[in-house]
Amino acid sequence: MxxxxxxxxxxxxTRTKAGRIRQQNEAxxxxxxxxxxxxxxxxxxxxxxxxxxxxxxxxxILYYFKSKxxxxxxxxxxxxxxxxxxxxxxxxxxxxAETLYRYIEAKVAYSYTHPLASRxxxxxxxxxxxxxxxxxxxxxxxxxxxxASVIQSWIDAGKMKAVNPHHLIFLIWGSTxxxxxxxxxxxxxxxxxxxxxxxxxxxTATVAMIxxxxxxxxxxxxxx
Amino acid sequence: MxxxxxxxxxxxxTRTKAGRIRQQNEAxxxxxxxxxxxxxxxxxxxxxxxxxxxxxxxxxILYYFKSKxxxxxxxxxxxxxxxxxxxxxxxxxxxxAETLYRYIEAKVAYSYTHPLASRxxxxxxxxxxxxxxxxxxxxxxxxxxxxASVIQSWIDAGKMKAVNPHHLIFLIWGSTxxxxxxxxxxxxxxxxxxxxxxxxxxxTATVAMIxxxxxxxxxxxxxx
DNA sequence: GTCTATAGATCGATAGAC
DNA sequence: GTCTATCGATCTATAGAC
Numbered sequence: 001m002x003x004x005x006x007x008x009x010x011x012x013x014t015r016t017k018a019g020r021i022r023q024q025n026e027a028x029x030x031x032x033x034x035x036x037x038x039x040x041x042x043x044x045x046x047x048x049x050x051x052x053x054x055x056x057x058x059x060x061i062l063y064y065f066k067s068k069x070x071x072x073x074x075x076x077x078x079x080x081x082x083x084x085x086x087x088x089x090x091x092x093x094x095x096x097a098e099t100l101y102r103y104i105e106a107k108v109a110y111s112y113t114h115p116l117a118s119r120x121x122x123x124x125x126x127x128x129x130x131x132x133x134x135x136x137x138x139x140x141x142x143x144x145x146x147x148a149s150v151i152q153s154w155i156d157a158g159k160m161k162a163v164n165p166h167h168l169i170f171l172i173w174g175s176t177x178x179x180x181x182x183x184x185x186x187x188x189x190x191x192x193x194x195x196x197x198x199x200x201x202x203x204t205a206t207v208a209m210i211x212x213x214x215x216x217x218x219x220x221x222x223x224x
Numbered sequence: 225m226x227x228x229x230x231x232x233x234x235x236x237x238t239r240t241k242a243g244r245i246r247q248q249n250e251a252x253x254x255x256x257x258x259x260x261x262x263x264x265x266x267x268x269x270x271x272x273x274x275x276x277x278x279x280x281x282x283x284x285i286l287y288y289f290k291s292k293x294x295x296x297x298x299x300x301x302x303x304x305x306x307x308x309x310x311x312x313x314x315x316x317x318x319x320x321a322e323t324l325y326r327y328i329e330a331k332v333a334y335s336y337t338h339p340l341a342s343r344x345x346x347x348x349x350x351x352x353x354x355x356x357x358x359x360x361x362x363x364x365x366x367x368x369x370x371x372a373s374v375i376q377s378w379i380d381a382g383k384m385k386a387v388n389p390h391h392l393i394f395l396i397w398g399s400t401x402x403x404x405x406x407x408x409x410x411x412x413x414x415x416x417x418x419x420x421x422x423x424x425x426x427x428t429a430t431v432a433m434i435x436x437x438x439x440x441x442x443x444x445x446x447x448x
Numbered sequence: 449g450t451c452t453a454t455a456g457a458t459c460g461a462t463a464g465a466c
Numbered sequence: 467g468t469c470t471a472t473c474g475a476t477c478t479a480t481a482g483a484c
Contacts, residue, residue, distance in 0.1 A: 044267025178398025214434030
């Protein structure tokens with residue numbers, strides 16, 4: 001009778017007591033969905049294509065995730081979880097050069113280890129964030145403003161040149177994420193089929209040198 | 225009988241002697257298609273949506289552009305034409321600071337005046353450039369290598385710090401194009417609905433200061 | 449040249465057998 | 467829980483009236 005309570009119970013059981021087969025299948029589906037969503041966007045992705053790639057019947061997807069939008073939400077949740085794990089640490093009184101270098105390094109590494117996640121996020125934003133607006137806009141803005149205030153405090157303390165903190169963050173985002181989102185373009189230019197570790201070290205070095213240098217900071221000694 | 229020749233004639237006549245109404249309609253369709261492609265990608269865009277936005281019957285689109293792919297090609301051609309007009313000038317013996325500043329300025333301005341074009345291009349690349357690969361890969365690589373060799377000559381002449389020229393170009397691309405491609409994100413962060421001119425001046429100033437500063441160059445006096 | 453009607457394929461989602 | 471069959475909507479593209 002109480003269907004709302006029943007649905008909550010179902011959802012909870014689904015999250016916690018999922019069977020072994022179901023968990024394996026869900027993982028296979030999310031992995032396949034990441035590839036398809038990154039390649040074709042939300043509208044451009046068909047459940048048929050995801051099902052084929054996951055080698056599972058299409059109805060299986062809809063049974064697990066209720067709808068196409070539900071599947072997309074699960075993929076985004078996966079991405080945001082990784083995102084938070086990688087960039088949640090933020091020290092207030094730490095050294096600007098050290099902190100910014102670590103951030104650039106982590107950002108480039110993330111582009112290397114999670115190119116699909118990075119690309120899906122990029123496409124979602126380019127399209128105006130029609131799907132994640134409600135549940136991400138606030139978190140993201142809080143995180144950004146927090147970061148910006150730290151940078152501003154460094155500037156006020158005379159530890160680095162004065163720049164618009166938000167624009168500085170965008171510059172770092174743009175130039176690092178570029179390596180994941182525009183890998184096709186970058187690979188053409190470098191005459192390669194795929195990146196290797198050396199390319200990512202070069203990327204980190206170039207971005208760090210220019211950004212830190214431009215701010216009047218020096219790269220931490222152990223990374224020079 | 226000679227259908228190949230006939231088709232060539234048709235194509236030529238279409239390009240050159242197009243009627244007034246047809247030209248107007250084609251322009252309306254391309255403008256509508258730009259919005260839809262930027263919002264939903266190639267696969268995610270339907271001719272119905274384009275037709276509705278252009279306020280023209282769907283068959284009209286297929287009559288003018290032969291197919292969905294033909295329409296997309298026309299949109300891309302439009303974008304690349306603007307692109308070339310904006311960035312084709314490249315001087316060999318010019319001043320690095322002056323040249324790089326003008327380039328950053330032009331790139332940010334392009335993001336401001338042609339955000340849709342910039343976004344379509346970005347999505348195409350993110351998706352692996354499945355459509356424009358054949359007819360753009362070569363041109364783009366030639367252009368890039370040419371630019372990189374100029375930067376290398378500046379480095380060899382001791383005019384600026386040594387960096388990987390390709391990565392420097394990517395950094396500029398990434399950080400400037402970011403303002404068009406990720407406008408949603410940037411607007412959230414700045415707490416605005418749309419950019420104004422001041423935001424773009426700030427963007428130009430920040431990117432120029434950091435990039436030129438990081439390379440050991442000074443911003444041209446008239447722009448400080 | 450322009451537009452309506454519609455074919456043929458594929459979409460997301462559901463019903464029901466097992 | 468899993469999978470087949472299928473619905474109704476929507477897609478690209480074409481045929482043919484005007």
